Amino acid sequence: METQETNQVSGSYRTGGNRLSHAFGRMFLPRRDTISIGSLAKNALLSEYFVLYLSIAYMIVLWPIIPWMFGAQNVSDILSNMWPLLIIAIGQTFVLITAGIDLSQTSVMALTSVVGAMLMVGHVDPLLFSKSPVWGILLTEEGGLLSGYSLSFIFAIVAMLAIGALVGLFNGIAVAVFRMPAFIVTLVSMMFFSAIAVYLPKSENIQGLPEAYTSISSGSLLGIPYPLLLAVAVGVAAHILLSRTLYGRRLYAIGINPTASAISGIPTKRIVVLAYVISALCATLGAVLYSSRLEMGRPTLGDMQFIDIVGANVIAGVSLAGGKGKITWTLFGVFFFVLLANSLNLLNLPFYMIDIVKGAVILAAALLDVARNRAAIQSR
Amino acid sequence: MNTLQVWVVRTLLKNTTIILFLLLFVGFGLLAPNFLSLRNLEIIISNASYIGIIAVGMTFVLLTGGIDLSVGSVMYVSAVVVGLLIENYDFSIAAALMVGFLAGLAFGLFNAVVITLLGIPPFIATLVTMIAGRGVGLLLTRSAAVDFPDELTMLSAVRVFGIQLNIFIFALVVLAATVFLMLTASGRRLYAVGNDPEAARKAGINATALIAMTYVISGGCAALAGFVSISQLGRVNAGFGMGDEFDAIAAAVLGGASLFGGVGTAFPGTVLGTIMIQMVQAGLVFIRVDLYIQPIVMGGIIFFAVFLDSFRRVQLKKLERRNIMRLSDS
Amino acid sequence: LVVPMAFASSAYAADKKLTIAFSFQDLETEFWVAGHQAITSTLEERGFNVIEKNASEDANKQLEQVKSVIAQGVDGIIIIPKDGELAVTIGKLANQAGIPYGVFNRPPSSKDAKALVAVADNRKISAEAAGFMAEQAKKLGRKVTPAILVGDLGDPNAVERRQGFLDAIEANPDLWTGAPIEIPTKWDANTALANLQSALQANPDIDFLFVSSDFLFPVVKSVLAPLGKWEKSGSDNHVILGGVDGDKTACKLLGDGYLDATGVQDVYNEADLVLDAITEAVKAGEKTPEKWMLDPGFALTLGNYDAKKDDMWGCKLLAQKGK
């Protein structure tokens, strides 16, 4: 009996080279944790791509109602709305996997967009900015510190990333080292840093960013828009980091059982801190795309977005309880949310109906997802 | 360390929140003498009361490891319902309030059903209610402001046993919640469910019913909070209650509640958390900090409070380590 | 960009009606509701299809909405921008798409985009209202203690109005007992209530209060009344009171004499200006028309109430409601 057992195991193991990858994925596939042998592949497929199928079905339903939904213009709109959100949501995924949450991403967006703009902006109107606390230091009538340099935008972006990283570091240390609850820590830094973002320019939006910067959102390389390139780069990197590397494995382990992880010699603090840094860095990249697209640094950038960011993650199956999440899921979740928003724009519903419809669609999606899970369980 | 020292340290640690609270109160008092008046304290509590009521409801939800994002919208809708009933269907105030309250409970029940029976994660379920709920409000009002008759706004001036009505209601809610959580079987079982749902089921506890209940309670509290607030404002705009869910959660968490369930109290925890935030806000107005700086200072203070709290937990754990050797040894 | 136009024309082949898209920043106060009302109804009267978009205070959302209506190939776009800078960014898009573009109530921060602009100058209007309040104060023949309920610092209108108020303060240097007391509201009634109460607790002698938006008057009332400071102009306990917007409540309060002045933007006028312009442009097939039209705006005060009240949208609404 024992021997058969092991044979069967090693057997399924040898034949299942390709299943191996699934095997890893499976760690966090099932909502209710259960063994599945026969229906594994099917179940994996189901849970992996469900939200994507859902979105596609949704599009097909809408086709006759709003034909121009698939006009080149609108499709490119959908995508250009998607990339920044995707990058930010990916950052959030890392934190969610550690059973944390990062509400401060929106403030990072605002702060970095403001500081970045202040550094590289060309000429500014003293009437607007002479009251700013950094007037004369960072910012003068001739513009920001870096204004004029041809590569100013590169240094500006580097500076933005540095600031983002610092905020992430702050969150991470508070959570991992001082054991403070992630929710309140990041809520506070959200208050704190968005306040600073408003304080620095004294509420003013900063316009007149260099051409090189604003073209980040519009420009393209061999016909591939920069935002797409950036998003894909971030996505692939994040996917590999999570699913293939030491860091990723340990991140999930911490999310599932921090005590056991610590005893197993995992440097839990370092890894969690890094997760928050990654989250903030992603928020910064998102800010770069948004602010270059809006052609200004905005003290209120991202104000309303937190719900979309976390919502996109959770609808796709990333668990707030930690230990569960994948970049592909995040991708589908974001796609779903962007598609939803865009279709609601195109449907031309009266303003007082939009929210109701939006809620209904999200609910429907969640319901189908649950039903699908139940089915998957029964089918075993 | 001799036992006395240990005792002192422990009592200090056990009460850091209250101590910080007093320190802040006195601190602002030193900077702005007329801050230190009973009347001012009353104003602070009165202004904390409506968020406080939501936060108490939220505490129930958090205890089960859930979250309720819909409170802000529920608050808006039930207030709107009351207003419209009085304005367009000349309901009596009492009747209108009753219906409005039922509306709040209904939204809570909706959350409960979607979460417990349909098995949708609380975050998504209540997110839906948050979005669609606001929509229902807009549908009813076409986003116009809703005004309330003076008879209703009079209520804010009413005093019960010398206590402002809204404070009185707040107190009642807190009392009820505390009695329920501390003294009743269901209350204690709620903590059990939050601590380990699996084990709770094995222990024959009807976890589903308990969890469902918390969302209904939260909905009811939101409605009630809405009434308290409109009795002071006299008018409701389309933005009414937006973002209050975060203030409520923040208050509860600052009061020691955990988002992972099983930990937290209505009193003192959540109450202190709420009042502390309101007090800081008031203090900043008193000492006339630059408007741009105010939220920055606010953030700093809350952060410090939470930091102190976590520090204290760690220290207490150390102190409560069992002593393996005979006392004489150590 | 050709493709969607193709779609669009086919989509609209059915009816010859022209379509105007209207994106507004939000509907959270009566002022915006009125503006929204004025525009949509007028547009429909003039036989346009109207596509409404509520950006609910999200700049990005507004940008995306405009993109989506461009994708639908509308014939004209009118927006109440979240702020002036956004108005420019969006304007450039409309220009590229060659769709006439009208901006309502908030001035674009620059002229980089061609637009039909009908705006009021918040700062000037606020200054006027606060100025009249100062006149009232002078009559008292004593120094007064000024305070202002400041809006959300993330909202340029709030900042503008605060500036206007401060201008008036500077204009009358020796009228004040001290620097003005600034009270944050974040445009939230509950916050306003709490902070105003605290402020009055800290400075009981406040007797000159500028409210950055009329929608906050109910709050002001419920705070002042219990303190016996909710009195008509002229009585000793009267707090000199001023606001901006000119909504129903303001009109009523002025009528009853509780309110001294409010800065009025003439919503209807602005609406007409921009609509006339855009209608012409659309009919004439202009693609990127440009024209700046200023709504002078004015302060409705106890002084000119009877003369000018009929120019204030709030009073018009009030009158309708009366019927």
Place this chain on the structure above:
Amino acid sequence: MTNTLFSFSGICKAFFGVQVLDGIDLELHSGRVLGLIGENGAGKSTLMNVMGGVLRPERGTMRMEGRLYEPKGPADASASGIGFIHQELNLFTNLTIAENIFIEDFPRLGWLPFIHHRRMADRARELLADIGLAASPWTPVERLSPGERQLVEIAKVLASDARIILFDEPTTSLTAKETAVLFDVIRRLKARGVAIVYISHILSDVVALSDDIAVLRDGALVATGRVEDFPIPRMISSMVGRDVKSIFPPPPQSVREAAILEVRGLSQPGVARNIDLAVHSGEIVGMFGLMGAGRTELVRMIYGLDPYAEGGVTIAGKPLPGGDPAASIVGGLAFVTENRREEGLLMSMPIAENIGLVALPGYARPYSGIIDQKRLYDAATGIATDLRIKAASYLRQSAKSLSGGNQQKVVIGKWLMARPKVLIVDEPTRGIDVGAKFEVYTILGNLAEAGSGILFISSELEELMGVAHRIVVMNRGEIVGSFQRSEFDRERIMAAAFRQSTEETAA
């Protein structure tokens, strides 16, 4: 023969195609103790879960006093008078002892919904006295040791005057003294006419307690009968399905001179005083002590989980920084903790992932940190196979779904994969079957053979005397005795373990 109180007939249960129980027919009699034994994964807990209403059987029926019994859930079970002490602790750490005991039905204040706190406390005190746990009813459970928690579990079933009580390995975290108390309790229950099922891997206990024996193997009932007809060897052979010669492999003749783990003057106020300890390469050192003696604390300090005030630890001559498990692992130290659930396993992760966890860095490419999955899974499955972990698939089955014993093997496997110089095992054989125990001993033996040093903490003196070269006795945070194999002697070691405490009671 006493009347039949409860009967299973033809009970079947499968988990996703794996037959775990098939066709169980069994009877319980009031006033009699049934000893239910079987290897890890034989299906004992599953059977009890079926009876306790936690799981529903696919086929078969249960009768209580002749009447059909079909529990919809645990509530029904306790309602019909079945008390159940689960294998894994089922307490709410955020509640007090009293509240945990009465969680199922609190004493009420008359018809009011309020809890009658005084009555609850009084009842709780009696029960605690019954089971000899000296703690206030208001103590939060999170402050209790596993042992003490287990006692609370027992108090819980005593509180509900059940007519059938299921004990699923109740002694796993109890030591001699408490086990004695427990047995006393069980005998009293029996006298009251309660029917009892007693599951344990400590066969001597089973013999001491039971009237009847039932043996499960791979989900089938392979033997039943009266205890007299079941000498321990027969129990074992019918559990394992083959004859087993000895219970303990002889300790390897591999002890070398070089001390591989050295602890010098380790002290921490209130926890441990001036601990000197050496484990030589190839040596198995047993560490014995009563519960709460401080063994776990000591090894936690050595391993670097807890801080210590004075002293130091060296491995193969190299000092450990202390307070840094990662460094300890690099230094060659491994630590199998005593509670696998909280400190050992990633329950929702597959077996292979769990086994790979510690050794992971060794399978990551330098710089990129990319994991070499193939090698990782090969190694992990290899270890799992060596340990004969019983599962459908090492790559997909989650640790959660394993039987208690197999979970323990996974934890050990995780550390073996790191090839440690020194292995500290804290109560490694708790709740695992004879076969598995023998395997564990053999594994430890081989490891020693290969030159590692092993520190083996156990509260079962027999096994220490069976496998250790040397036994050190710990007592109240101090090492109070050390015995070479030649001088092993039950009485003397016990005496050492008890000494101070008896002194104390004298003083």
